[in-house]
Amino acid sequence: MVPCIRPVTTVVLKPCFTVIMSQTEIEPDAGDALRGESPAEHKREGWAQTEFQLGSGNESTNLGGKTMKLERQRALIEKYLKFRNGEWTDVADSSMRNPASAYVDPHRFEREMKVLFRDRPVPVGLGCECKEPGSYLTAQLGGVPIAVVRQPDLGLRAFLNVCRHRGAPVLSGSGASLRAIVCPYHAWSYKLDGTLLGRPQDWGFADIARDGCNLSQIAVAERYGLIYVQPDAVSRISIDQVLEGMQTEIAEYDLEKYTHFETRTRQWNFNWKLVIDTFTENYHIPSLHRRTIAPYYDDRHSIWDTYGLHQRTVNFRRSIDAELNDKLANERTLLPHTTIEYFLLPNAVLTHQLDHVELWRVTPLSVDRCLVSTSLYAPEATVTESAKNHWKKNLDMLLQVTESEDFPMMERIHAGMASGAAKEVIYGRIEPALSFYHKAINQLLASAPDSEPGIRRIER
Numbered sequence: 021m022v023p024c025i026r027p028v029t030t031v032v033l034k035p036c037f038t039v040i041m042s043q044t045e046i047e048p049d050a051g052d053a054l055r056g057e058s059p060a061e062h063k064r065e066g067w068a069q070t071e072f073q074l075g076s077g078n079e080s081t082n083l084g085g086k087t088m089k090l091e092r093q094r095a096l097i098e099k100y101l102k103f104r105n106g107e108w109t110d111v112a113d114s115s116m117r118n119p120a121s122a123y124v125d126p127h128r129f130e131r132e133m134k135v136l137f138r139d140r141p142v143p144v145g146l147g148c149e150c151k152e153p154g155s156y157l158t159a160q161l162g163g164v165p166i167a168v169v170r171q172p173d174l175g176l177r178a179f180l181n182v183c184r185h186r187g188a189p190v191l192s193g194s195g196a197s198l199r200a201i202v203c204p205y206h207a208w209s210y211k212l213d214g215t216l217l218g219r220p221q222d223w224g225f226a227d228i229a230r231d232g233c234n235l236s237q238i239a240v241a242e243r244y245g246l247i248y249v250q251p252d253a254v255s256r257i258s259i260d261q262v263l264e265g266m267q268t269e270i271a272e273y274d275l276e277k278y279t280h281f282e283t284r285t286r287q288w289n290f291n292w293k294l295v296i297d298t299f300t301e302n303y304h305i306p307s308l309h310r311r312t313i314a315p316y317y318d319d320r321h322s323i324w325d326t327y328g329l330h331q332r333t334v335n336f337r338r339s340i341d342a343e344l345n346d347k348l349a350n351e352r353t354l355l356p357h358t359t360i361e362y363f364l365l366p367n368a369v370l371t372h373q374l375d376h377v378e379l380w381r382v383t384p385l386s387v388d389r390c391l392v393s394t395s396l397y398a399p400e401a402t403v404t405e406s407a408k409n410h411w412k413k414n415l416d417m418l419l420q421v422t423e424s425e426d427f428p429m430m431e432r433i434h435a436g437m438a439s440g441a442a443k444e445v446i447y448g449r450i451e452p453a454l455s456f457y458h459k460a461i462n463q464l465l466a467s468a469p470d471s472e473p474g475i476r477r478i479e480r
């Protein structure tokens with residue numbers, strides 16, 4: 021969407037999500053009174069310094085059908101109103117204690133890699149990241165390097181990203197226009213379907229059968245715009261089964277029609293689950309984000325729904341008040357006033373943010389280190405310079421707060437747990453998505469068999 025110059029709006033970073041809102045929406049925050057800070061001080065000392073003036077009129081939310089159904093938007097507004105009016109609907113039945121070992125025990129970490137990342141389908145991106153034949157992406161799932169390649173028939177294949185010669189990764193990062201997969205080490209080459217194409221000086225390997233030198237294929241599935249891969253699959257992946265009902269809502273966004281703008285990555289020194297933790301609750305906003313986006317959000321009433329092991333939260337900004345005051349129930353829309361987060365177990369958050377979609381993925385590297393990938397997808401092709409500028413600024417601002425406020429705090433939290441000083445953490449009733457997430461993971465770890473089957477390959 022090309023920014024317009026009509027209503028001048030301000031893009032505001034939320035630690036866990038970007039928002040676009042009017043400058044005039046700044047309101048006092050209850051937390052300020054406790055800290056003796058005024059909203060004016062917020063503006064002067066913090067957030068105002070990072071404002072970007074972008075045009076984003078109502079047309080930004082007109083996504084040509086690529087959005088949540090209006091009936092669903094209005095039902096969620098009604099749910100929010102009940103919550104706000106005192107019906108404590110979207111809270112957990114009880115608080116939860118989780119031992120620090122859930123974050124710092126290396127043995128548990130190894131089990132997580134197997135049970136959550138190798139034995140179950142894991143989201144690795146959106147299909148629009150590799151639309152054309154020869155485009156590809158790579159990932160690491162439970163320590164296993166994988167590559168996903170778009171085929172000439174527009175289907176996807178996934179491989180272990182290891183050359184059959186001496187194990188070098190055959191692909192790196194993401195890219196497009198592959199005509200063949202060529203290993204960078206000694207240039208063994210493979211067709212896009214993984215079949216061995218050539219071995220330089222082939223006579224030197226004449227006693228090694230060529231048909232045993234194809235890339236090892238693993239399970240991949242694509243539906244509703246999402247790509248899932250499972251390194252250790254025993255059967256084909258059914259994304260309908262994986263999403264456990266969430267797919268009805270995700271399908272409404274038509275993610276296949278989005279355009280991948282950019283993905284940025286950065287490594288951090290904390291356990292991978294802390295990335296998801298910081299997205300699951302708004303309780304921290306008035307304090308951790310008091311100098312940035314706190315004045316813009318209702319930090320007390322997030323809508324929360326679950327779908328099997330997955331969950332979705334709807335987080336409201338204060339602009340919803342005007343929608344409620346000025347419009348009849350059947351005229352209201354939700355999306356201009358919310359950040360909607362779909363938590364895809366085990367390691368991803370798909371976020372709808374006013375005029376675009378984000379995918380946050382965490383790659384665990386060790387028990388105390390992880391890689392955070394942030395991808396931004398636009399509803400239309402980003403052709404013009406102004407459009408590119410718009411999305412770049414969105415991504416800049418999105419990361420500015422998470423990387424200066426949320427993730428540094430996660431590093432300090434991890435250090436406290438690793439030292440033994442923090443022996444447990446508490447998830448309150450008002451943090452229902454947090455306790456649900458950890459209960460789901462604990463349940464999967466507890467119910468998984470102990471044996472280590474190794475990586476199963478789909479034979480050709």
Ligand code: FES
Binds near residue numbers: 184203204207208
């Ligand atoms: S490791 Fe790939 S060609 Fe040698």
Ligand SMILES: [Fe+2]
Binds near residue numbers: 034035036308426
């Ligand atoms: Fe945050």
